[in-house]
Amino acid sequence: MEKPSLIIGTDHGGFELKEAVVAHLKSNGYExxxxxxxSTESVDYPDYANRVASAVVSGEKDLGIxxxxxxxxxxxxxxxxxxxxxxxxxxxxLAAKTRVHNNTNVLCLAGRWNHVxxxxxxxxx
Ligand code: RB5
Numbered sequence: 347m348e349k350p351s352l353i354i355g356t357d358h359g360g361f362e363l364k365e366a367v368v369a370h371l372k373s374n375g376y377e378x379x380x381x382x383x384x385s386t387e388s389v390d391y392p393d394y395a396n397r398v399a400s401a402v403v404s405g406e407k408d409l410g411i412x413x414x415x416x417x418x419x420x421x422x423x424x425x426x427x428x429x430x431x432x433x434x435x436x437x438x439x440l441a442a443k444t445r446v447h448n449n450t451n452v453l454c455l456a457g458r459w460n461h462v463x464x465x466x467x468x469x470x471x
Pocket of ligand 1: 418
């Protein structure tokens with residue numbers, strides 16, 4: 347089966363996660379367009395959500411991935427686009443479930459509060 351075309355964007359809060367996701371995807375044979383950002387310097391997350399959502403809505407890309415500190419801002423911004431179903435997920439099972447059950451076409455990930463980043467512990471609980 348042909349692999350879907352992917353586009354990924356992030357703000358500064360998801361930069362490190364985005365780098366890891368891009369490396370993981372490429373090592374598994376996926377082609378992914380990385381629209382940035384490219385450092386932890388502060389940027390506005392809706393700019394990246396808009397670009398990723400536009401590429402998916404237009405059909406230029408099959409699926410999008412967005413990262414920010416929480417994943418929530420990106421999902422809210424992306425879901426403003428008719429034709430986008432964006433969901434924040436915290437582990438691989440939820441990612442698979444929402445793709446199959448909700449036809450999600452934009453995956454939103456948190457630079458913190460995901461179950462991959464075992465090094466983070468929220469002191470406020
Ligand atoms: C940026 O500080 C932060 O607001 C952003 O990364 C995102 O989590 C918003 O929902």
